[in-house]
């Protein structure tokens with residue numbers, strides 16, 4: 001790993017700094033943490049060191065990975081439904097001002113009501129536990145996509161709009177060839193926010209539901225480990241949650257970059273911008 | 275417009291009042307001949323853009339009539355070039371130029387073939403696959419002109435198309451535009467606030483005054499085409515510029531009165 005970085009990895013010197021600098025800080029903190037727990041003899045049920053957490057992660061990988069899969073499934077599904085419904089609703093809003101004015105306030109209400117407060121109700125009303133978790137995660141995830149895409153659909157260059165009118169483009173052509181491409185960067189920005197929110201929604205709902213058995217996600221592992229005072233395992237589950245959140249964010253950023261890199265300012269390579 | 279020449283579009287007693295109450299145009303009558311190169315020259319705010327947009331059908335007049343003696347324009351009969359290149363940033367130069375054809379339902383293959391031909395005409399053959407942000411301002415404007423001409427329109431409307439460009443690029447695009455016009459003989463209505471540009475390009479100049487917008491002078495520039503750098507430095511060019519400047523000054527004075 002040189003400062004320049006091979007071009008095929010697409011990282012410039014600054015790119016490597018952005019990658020390595022936080023990594024170095026992270027390693028330093030972990031080292032300090034491990035050192036303190038050892039020197040001060042802090043018992044693992046109060047604060048386990050990183051090495052113990054890593055060992056626990058490996059030892060308990062079977063149940064933890066099963067839970068990870070459950071949480072991942074709910075998060076991904078919720079995000080997918082949020083993206084599809086958010087996009088569809090935003091398109092509907094763009095087509096009819098009346099629909100937008102009458103429905104948007106309810107989307108806002110859904111957004112501002114804390115999910116912990118509605119989750120118990122949803123879990124009571126919906127028999128299927130997976131479905132109720134999905135609904136909770138979806139509620140949290142869908143608003144950024146809806147509001148961002150709505151702004152995007154209305155951000156069309158008015159001269160381009162005139163040009164489409166001049167050539168007597170149909171409503172459908174305007175939507176498909178002009179409004180949706182304009183909204184794309186906005187939609188993707190919303191998606192990136194929603195990715196993290198979907199995970200948070202899924203975890204919060206799992207906490208509220210407290211489901212056991214084989215349908216249990218990472219949140220339940222955290223609860224369970226807490227009850228059993230298996231603090232290292234609790235941290236291991238926590239590490240998995242964070243890692244999942246980071247992975248989701250990176251993946252959505254990559255998708256966004258690949259889709260926009262050829263034309264949108266936000267995705268310009270650093271070298272090109274200079 | 276010379277006597278006896280058939281007119282492409284005729285405006286009679288046209289006025290435009292915007293919802294804000296601004297009277298942008300009052301009692302404008304103008305016959306634009308087929309194949310003509312007409313410049314609309316006037317100070318900022320005199321309604322040049324409004325007039326152009328009304329001819330394009332993008333705004334309706336509040337009063338008066340716009341008639342098309344040869345039949346109303348079809349969806350592909352008018353090309354429009356804005357002051358900004360107004361390209362779709364997510365599409366290549368080729369796709370941008372092909373847009374008007376594709377909107378008209380022409381299959382992509384054929385549309386792109388014709389767009390490629392048009393891009394070659396504006397000397398951008400090797401930039402077909404380039405995205406707008408990889409093009410210079412002058413090149414973007416060429417793409418915009420290619421897009422306006424790809425449908426082979428009867429009428430090309432241009433709203434201060436070169437105002438944002440440097441002088442060298444502007445002179446070059448002026449010549450390119452005249453070449454295209456000479457080759458295809460469409461009608462051009464060219465909005466500008468530059469006396470020099472209007473004299474260099476147009477066969478006829480309508481001078482406008484503001485508040486309310488109206489046409490105060492209609493001058494012919496009887497000079498042969500092709501016009502080149504020789505014309506730009508000739509005594510005749512200077513004389514025309516003086517004449518048009520005076521007309522413009524009179525128009526501004528009329529406004530102040």
Ligand SMILES: Nc1ncnc2c1ncn2[C@@H]1O[C@H](COP(=O)(O)OP(=O)(O)OP(=O)(O)O)[C@@H](O)[C@H]1O
Nearest residue numbers: 292293294296298317318319320321322323324325
């Ligand atoms: N959409 C609109 N709504 C209200 N008023 C408008 C609108 N468009 C233009 N106007 C007003 O109409 C008048 C003429 O505007 P227009 O844009 O046609 O002028 P212009 O000659 O093209 O000016 P410029 O050289 O600055 O482009 C101005 O006073 C302007 O404020």
Ligand SMILES: [Mg+2]
Nearest residue numbers: 322323324433
């Ligand atoms: Mg204007």
